[in-house]
Amino acid sequence: MAQYETIRHDVLIIGAGGxxxxxxxxxxxxxxxxxxxxxxxxxxxxxxxxxxxxxxALGNVDDRDxxxxxxxxxxxxxxxxxxxxxxxxxxxxxxxxxxxLEAWGAVFDRTPDGRILQRNFGxxxxxxxxHVGDRTGLEMIRTLQDxxxxxxxxxxxxxTIISLLKDGNRVVGALGYQREKGLFFVFQAKAVVLATxxxxxxxxxxxxxxxxxxxxxALACDAGAELQDMEFVQFHPTGMVWPPSxxxxxxxxxxxxxxxxxxxxxxxxxxxxxxxxxxxxxxxxNEEEGWRYTQGDKSARRPPELLTRxxxxxxxxxxxxEGRGSPHGGVFLDIAWIKQKIPNAEKHxxxxxxxxxxxxxxLADLDITKEPMEVGPTTHYLxxxxxxxxxxxxxxxxxxxxxxxxxxxxHGANRLGGNSLSDLLVFGQRAGEYAARFAKDASLAxxxxxxxxxxxxxxxxxxxxxxxxxxxxxxxxxAELQDMMQELVGIVRVEDxxxxxxDGIQKLKERSRNLRVEGNRMYNAGWHTAIDVRNLLTMxxxxxxxxxxxxxxxxxxxxVDYPEKSEKFAKVNTVLHKGEDGxxxxxxxxxxxxxxxxKQIIEEMK
Amino acid sequence: xxxxxxxFSIWRGDRQGGKLVEYQTEIAEGMVVLDAVxxxxxxxxxxxxxxxxxxxxxxxxxxxxxxxxxxxMCMTRLSDVPTNRxxxxxxxxxxxxxxxxxxxVSWNFEKKRTVRKFTPRKPDAPDGTWRMAQIDVDRVQxxxxxxxxxxxxxxxxxxxxxxxFDEYIGPRLLTHSAALEMxxxxxxxxxxxxxxxxxxxxxxxxxxxxxxxxxxIKITDNAIIPLKExxxxxxxxxxxxxxxxxx
Ligand SMILES: Cc1cc2nc3c(=O)[nH]c(=O)nc-3n(C[C@H](O)[C@H](O)[C@H](O)COP(=O)(O)OP(=O)(O)OC[C@H]3O[C@@H](n4cnc5c(N)ncnc54)[C@H](O)[C@@H]3O)c2cc1C
Ligand code: SF4
Ligand code: SF4
Ligand code: FES
Numbered sequence: 001m002a003q004y005e006t007i008r009h010d011v012l013i014i015g016a017g018g019x020x021x022x023x024x025x026x027x028x029x030x031x032x033x034x035x036x037x038x039x040x041x042x043x044x045x046x047x048x049x050x051x052x053x054x055x056x057a058l059g060n061v062d063d064r065d066x067x068x069x070x071x072x073x074x075x076x077x078x079x080x081x082x083x084x085x086x087x088x089x090x091x092x093x094x095x096x097x098x099x100x101l102e103a104w105g106a107v108f109d110r111t112p113d114g115r116i117l118q119r120n121f122g123x124x125x126x127x128x129x130x131h132v133g134d135r136t137g138l139e140m141i142r143t144l145q146d147x148x149x150x151x152x153x154x155x156x157x158x159x160t161i162i163s164l165l166k167d168g169n170r171v172v173g174a175l176g177y178q179r180e181k182g183l184f185f186v187f188q189a190k191a192v193v194l195a196t197x198x199x200x201x202x203x204x205x206x207x208x209x210x211x212x213x214x215x216x217x218a219l220a221c222d223a224g225a226e227l228q229d230m231e232f233v234q235f236h237p238t239g240m241v242w243p244p245s246x247x248x249x250x251x252x253x254x255x256x257x258x259x260x261x262x263x264x265x266x267x268x269x270x271x272x273x274x275x276x277x278x279x280x281x282x283x284x285x286n287e288e289e290g291w292r293y294t295q296g297d298k299s300a301r302r303p304p305e306l307l308t309r310x311x312x313x314x315x316x317x318x319x320x321x322e323g324r325g326s327p328h329g330g331v332f333l334d335i336a337w338i339k340q341k342i343p344n345a346e347k348h349x350x351x352x353x354x355x356x357x358x359x360x361x362x363l364a365d366l367d368i369t370k371e372p373m374e375v376g377p378t379t380h381y382l383x384x385x386x387x388x389x390x391x392x393x394x395x396x397x398x399x400x401x402x403x404x405x406x407x408x409x410x411h412g413a414n415r416l417g418g419n420s421l422s423d424l425l426v427f428g429q430r431a432g433e434y435a436a437r438f439a440k441d442a443s444l445a446x447x448x449x450x451x452x453x454x455x456x457x458x459x460x461x462x463x464x465x466x467x468x469x470x471x472x473x474x475x476x477x478x479a480e481l482q483d484m485m486q487e488l489v490g491i492v493r494v495e496d497x498x499x500x501x502x503d504g505i506q507k508l509k510e511r512s513r514n515l516r517v518e519g520n521r522m523y524n525a526g527w528h529t530a531i532d533v534r535n536l537l538t539m540x541x542x543x544x545x546x547x548x549x550x551x552x553x554x555x556x557x558x559x560v561d562y563p564e565k566s567e568k569f570a571k572v573n574t575v576l577h578k579g580e581d582g583x584x585x586x587x588x589x590x591x592x593x594x595x596x597x598x599k600q601i602i603e604e605m606k
Numbered sequence: 607x608x609x610x611x612x613x614f615s616i617w618r619g620d621r622q623g624g625k626l627v628e629y630q631t632e633i634a635e636g637m638v639v640l641d642a643v644x645x646x647x648x649x650x651x652x653x654x655x656x657x658x659x660x661x662x663x664x665x666x667x668x669x670x671x672x673x674x675x676x677x678x679m680c681m682t683r684l685s686d687v688p689t690n691r692x693x694x695x696x697x698x699x700x701x702x703x704x705x706x707x708x709x710x711v712s713w714n715f716e717k718k719r720t721v722r723k724f725t726p727r728k729p730d731a732p733d734g735t736w737r738m739a740q741i742d743v744d745r746v747q748x749x750x751x752x753x754x755x756x757x758x759x760x761x762x763x764x765x766x767x768x769x770x771f772d773e774y775i776g777p778r779l780l781t782h783s784a785a786l787e788m789x790x791x792x793x794x795x796x797x798x799x800x801x802x803x804x805x806x807x808x809x810x811x812x813x814x815x816x817x818x819x820x821x822x823i824k825i826t827d828n829a830i831i832p833l834k835e836x837x838x839x840x841x842x843x844x845x846x847x848x849x850x851x852x853x
Contacts, residue, residue, distance in 0.1 A: 041657075042715055043754055044665040099735055105724035105789065107743050107750055114737030132747065138664065139750060149715075150723045157712070180704050209659040243636020249662050359662065362681055364636070475648035519653030522620065523705040526652030 004184035009035035010439040015195030017045035018424030019404025021144035026432025050137025051252035053129025055418030056094035065126040067091040072605035078412020085390030097425035123416040167445035171400035182521020190439035203379035204486040207250035214539035228408035229384035231546035237312035239378025241330035260335035271304035330376035392434035403431035413555025462517035471516030474530040615692040640679035655706035666755030749785035758815035774805035777815035784829035
């Protein structure tokens with residue numbers, strides 16, 4: 001029989017990024033005993049990488065801003081397939097969640113009158129992103145971490161969850177292993193919250209950290225929970241392209257917010273040539289006006305560089321494909337040019353964008369205060385994920401909640417920059433609250449010995465191959481999958497390529513049954529990769545299936561064979577789940593009718 | 607772009623013991639040490655233990671000793687180290703080894719709980735918010751850049767050579783204390799802890815910590831010395847302080 005230890009909590013939170021930590025603090029504040037499990041050390045989660053800021057309609061810089069404008073911006077950005085209830089709650093609650101961080105010690109940049117400063121970002125009508133230079137994620141995660149360690153929360157660092165445990169339909173715990181020694185643990189809990197983040201590592205070029213392998217979504221899916229809108233994967237327009245070993249590392253949108261411009265190889269600001277009708281009225285039609293906007297001129301409209309990410313990314317791809325790119329296959333992002341406009345530009349750039357300055361100097365030998373950067377799209381964010389109830393964040397399985405990037409709904413077809421950090425706070429808080437409430441009325445349930453044994457047997461299988469010197473390297477299968485997703489299910493999609501990808505995934509799945517892991521269970525990277533591969537394959541298949549089914553182009557999902565938006569798909573979410581036989585089932589779920597009050601806001605803000 | 611090969615001498619082993627193992631791998635322009643280590647892991651040493659997350663110098667996971675120098679593996683370009691001889695990659699020496707390049711840094715997390723938490727003064731405005739000038743938060747923001755890589759803890763001789771883990775909290779946590787003490791909104795006091803239980807007196811201002819900080823935080827000058835000065839103001843007689851006894 002499999003050996004494991006058992007740990008019990010009222011609420012188990014899987015993930016210690018912004019969503020997980022905020023959820024943990026909330027559940028603990030409501031009296032629950034809370035356990036937080038994370039693959040990495042405390043404070044290292046992917047959230048630490050967030051740069052530009054957290055969106056909240058505080059109205060500190062422009063008092064015309066309020067939740068209604070934020071709501072309308074979020075829906076427009078998401079092309080109206082968002083969960084409108086989530087968009088509403090998010091816009092209403094984000095300001096309180098941000099102020100609360102200040103009460104816990106966060107130190108945001110200030111306005112001249114001493115309040116939290118806010119900056120411009122793509123798709124947000126007014127300056128809305130509270131920030132700390134370009135290291136907002138670090139500030140957020142550290143604030144939450146330093147607050148949480150004084151609460152009734154137990155942290156299990158460098159533990160990886162490998163399956164969710166059920167009693168009937170209800171989720172009652174999770175099975176994981178501890179990285180250091182490779183020992184197994186069963187976490188029994190009255191409620192479980194997934195806060196495991198995204199899946200950028202399904203692609204070769206990504207801004208995401210190694211942890212982003214879609215674990216939580218894959219585990220939920222394997223346990224029978226519904227997923228939603230998996231086709232909506234955001235490609236951020238500006239990742240580094242050179243040198244190759246750093247390709248994909250993010251260049252924050254903050255650069256454009258501070259006045260940075262995009263030019264093609266011919267020196268043209270190509271974004272002026274292609275402004276989508278939905279945004280025509282809000283976009284500057286000349287360079288001068290765009291510049292004034294970035295400098296806080298309220299009468300100016302935003303430059304096209306600050307259009308939504310999906311659009312900017314596609315325009316870059318077009319420039320490169322049509323031969324107008326930069327030497328290493330990107331385009332130019334120029335912030336140095338602002339020295340024509342302001343005195344002391346070099347110092348200004350270094351204070352406003354310190355990490356970017358460092359990143360380019362250290363990794364690419366390039367001084368961004370003097371020269372333009374080369375940038376191109378990078379896989380960045382998953383709008384889809386576990387399908388949840390907008391108020392409580394509960395999934396389709398009782399007792400299982402999801403918050404943050406691993407949950408679907410808020411962002412629809414395209415996320416606006418800054419709306420993720422606020423998402424983590426708002427829905428982390430809500431998931432923590434509702435999980436604690438659920439736990440209050442529930443009791444611990446027994447876990448199935450046989451399910452635990454079977455999971456353990458599966459994840460240990462590759463060691464047998466290793467001992468016998470047969471089987472395949474998990475790194476290899478992972479790399480092939482990443483190459484394939486990059487090539488066939490990337491920014492520009494077409495049916496037959498995606499069908500080929502599905503076929504390829506099937507083949508990789510078969511190969512993945514025969515992986516090889518050498519050595520023992522102690523901190524064994526090969527073993528961890530073997531487990532990641534399993535999740536990445538499930539996720540890649542889900543992305544493909546959603547993407548094939550959505551026969552239109554919307555937001556981040558662009559299909560050459562269906563280049564327009566369709567009436568039919570405007571009204572539906574794609575919903576996936578695994579049937580009893582383990583095969584994916586997909587349905588188109590009509591989006592619930594929006595209340596008149598919200599419709600009216602959207603009308604007014606058109 | 608020219609592809610050449612380089613040799614890496616990587617420490618392999620666990621608490622029971624271990625040795626340096628040489629690996630050759632292809633290197634290319636722009637690569638960092640972490641790229642090479644991961645390539646070796648994928649091609650030749652699948653079970654090589656190495657801790658990393660962001661590969662962008664933002665999370666502080668990948669601290670190691672490269673050619674004896676404490677650095678982040680993901681921010682050390684191969685062009686900055688000689689590649690005509692083996693590049694030595696070893697785990698941080700101050701913390702207990704887990705395996706290969708991974709050490710047990712949990713002590714840092716436990717110790718942090720001994721630093722009294724942020725406690726804000728009453729809000730300045732009726733809506734529960736505060737006012738702070740940018741100039742007053744600049745200093746604290748410098749300390750808050752810390753990515754908790756623990757490289758400073760790793761080089762501080764009080765911890766590294768004297769192993770005073772029970773008596774001393776080390777430069778990272780002194781910086782953390784400074785960030786709280788100098789936070790314009792904070793109303794708690796940490797000086798007596800610093801002096802009596804957290805061992806600030808062990809620091810003799812060698813500045814080794816400052817030299818290795820990847821975030822270029824002026825740990826000694828901006829965090830530790832001002833804290834020591836505040837302590838002197840508080841605990842020592844001003845005349846003695848004038849004559850330098852308190853230093
Ligand atoms: C470079 C970059 C810059 C960004 N900038 C911004 C920005 O300026 N503004 C903004 O709003 N958004 C930004 N984003 C997006 C945002 O940072 C992320 O979407 C967000 O941080 C995700 O947070 P999370 O809490 O959902 O998950 P994460 O922070 O990804 O945390 C996931 C947690 O789950 C744990 N975990 C995962 N799988 C398992 C498992 N199997 N077992 C146990 N634990 C597990 C991990 O260890 C980790 O602790 C940026 C993203 C990137 C990559
Ligand atoms: S200056 Fe103080 S804290 Fe820093 S390394 Fe020297 S003794 Fe340690
Ligand atoms: S102060 Fe610098 S060296 Fe020390 S942990 Fe923080 S970032 Fe690392
Ligand atoms: S991997 Fe994050 S700092 Fe090196």
